[in-house]
Amino acid sequence: MAVDTIDQPAKPAASQDSRFQRYRVRTGMFAWMAHRLSGVALVAYLVVHVWGLRALTDRASFNELIAGYHAPIFKIGEFLLLAAVVYHALNGLRIVLIDFLGWSPNQKRLFWSLGAVAAVLIGVGGYPTIYSLVEYFFLAA
């Protein structure tokens, strides 16, 4: 993926003492790892989501399913889902722009600019969920 941000010469490879490679995590590597992790999480969510919506064919089980999704743990999950989607979408868009338009912008600045956009979207989009969770846990009479 075209997200390499070399700002220091590569150090000689350290001797590998486990089957896992040790990486130096810099901006590009962080972007790639977070993209991967959020992607796998989103596939897991997609499986649960599509499988759960079998209930759409029956009134009682659909209402039961939706009520269950309003439990605190799922509301927290809903916020995390938003964060994963927004990150994956914006970083994915960055990859597409670079791959298709041959962009070679200042990679780090582009990444952190999109990071700021992501933070705003997550904050605004997640506000109602966070508000209702705070209300549930701390303000409930």
Added chain:
Amino acid sequence: MASRAASTSNAQSWFLHRITGTFLIFMLITHFWVQHYDQQTATISHDVLSTEQIENDVLPGYTPEAEAAVEARFGETAEVTPYDVVMLRLADPVYAVLWKAFNILFLIVALHHGFYGLNNVMSDYIRNPMARKTAKVLSWSLALVLLVVGMYSVLVAGW
């Protein structure tokens, strides 16, 4: 071992992954809007329910707009439950057909993007060729099952 046909197919998949990803951004915005932000038809409300409430069949509440719309469509005595709010959308035949078409397309694109991505990740970490093949077959089988189940749910809903 990489034949010309295989590398062409890989390049096409790589290209397609970017196309489906771009499509998904727009489809997700539409999906989110319908599910969360339309005052009349949002199926997801912001209520948080305790375990006790869920056990006692308490359902999440909806906006006055949604309640009014359900009652206008299904009668004064209609209950305003999550199912009825979805049915409110599907009660309009034009919307229902559009919704079904959109969701089937969305399902196909999301499953392809997700499972192609998952296979990329898996082939990076699974070194044994046999295990890699097995993971590939199993994951795409799961995708196929989800496609069939998902399409069935979308088509049958409200009919």
